[in-house]
Amino acid sequence: MSTYKSDFLNILSSRGYIHQCSDAAGLDALAAKGDVTAYIGFDCTAPSLHVGSLVQIMLLHWLQQTGNKPIVLMGGGTTRVGDPSGRDESRKILSIEDIENNKQGIQAVFAKFLAFGSGKTDATMVDNAEWLTKLNYIEMLRDIGKHFSVNRMLAMDSVKLRLEREHELSFIEFNYMILQAYDFTELSRRYGCNLQMGGSDQWGNIVNGIDLGRRMGTPQLYALTTPLITLASGAKMGKTASGAVWLNADMRSPYEYWQFWRNTEDADVGRFLRLFTTLPLPEVARLEALQGSEINEAKKVLANAATALLHGEAAAAEAAETARKTFEEGASAGGLPTVTVDLGSGIGVLAAMVQAGLASSNGEARRAIQGGGIRINDDVVKDDKLLLTSALAKDGSIKLSHGKKKHVLLKQG
């Protein structure tokens, strides 16, 4: 393993963040002097980022920790076009209002990982709508378009794959890479940005930016990409039964977030500790080496650390305690999701499950009961006509469980 002069690249490399880098030695020299200003673009395609973007966020975090300057680029402009990279189908074209709303939702999360301000290593947030929406078509063709070779663009993976599979690629999407390349040069000009980072699928787009920069006379630009994070079992990371693992607390509670990490596959624990926590590497190595059921301790550490980074120490501790009571004591922990129902006149199990979000219809709820997967206060429910009343409550609430992991407290409303 090669060693670098800069803390930045040493940390990135030893923690497993680096997939490709355009000129590691050149970048290393800059980083050693604290002269790197790097950006990562985030498209505003959803009201919150999810764990899939976490690697990128951590990259910015480490960049700042090692004395360099991060720029968070909101893709308020590029999202209006849609990135075709790594997709078989066209992205839906979002309305400008949706994009703006999504942007509002996404922004807040960065404050947890980065320190914003106006100092040398303080983070900055910008929106590429600021300059992209002002572009004039003819001027842009003359100033920027002339630097792009269609021949070369057709050879790019994002384009080539679409063509090979005979999937359509619209002209608007074809332009995405040009806009992203232009972003890079614009950020270079405005903020002295000299590095663009991103997922491995962004390599082509980033390198395009470097080329454009060279032709337009910016200082030397650099590219650095992270590997695509998949689970050891091969599945894409960040998808659970109930959808994406969102970072915003109002879309995925700290407790659920903690649970997501707690349920990491054995084979992923070490890698995830390196990527998604800031624990010292020797400690990671020790945890990773735990065998058999002991590795559960490592998973708790992972869950605590990852949740603390995003939601804070207090929320992480609370989530850990809720999990401990629920899974290790089998008790009804107060931190579980709570649903208020009318226990006074009673409510059927089926209706209660639907209201609690444990089932989407009475039929589904009934099937779950027939399959033996539903428990009330840890007793298996056999009768789907069971009526829940306050008589069943313990400490003012009834614990309703679907399977081993999904628990909800029912309280009198």
Added chain:
RNA sequence: GGGAGAAUGUCCCGAGUGGCAAAGGGGGGGGACUGUAAAUCCCCUGCUUUACGGCUUCGUAGGUUCGAGUCCUACUUCUCCCA
């Protein structure tokens, strides 16, 4: 503009002779085994207060038929080829 083809269970892929709630996968859920893991095995996976019942599903709208995902007509969208 011309020609060829496609749209199926509100997650995805995908069979489907006029009798179909519709094969089969994947994904998802539950159970067993475990360690809140993986792998494996079993069950479930349109709605409906139990149902050999009712209802709603096969791009949209009509039509033929006792009966249509399946046939006819128009329309919509997508893909490919030619211009």
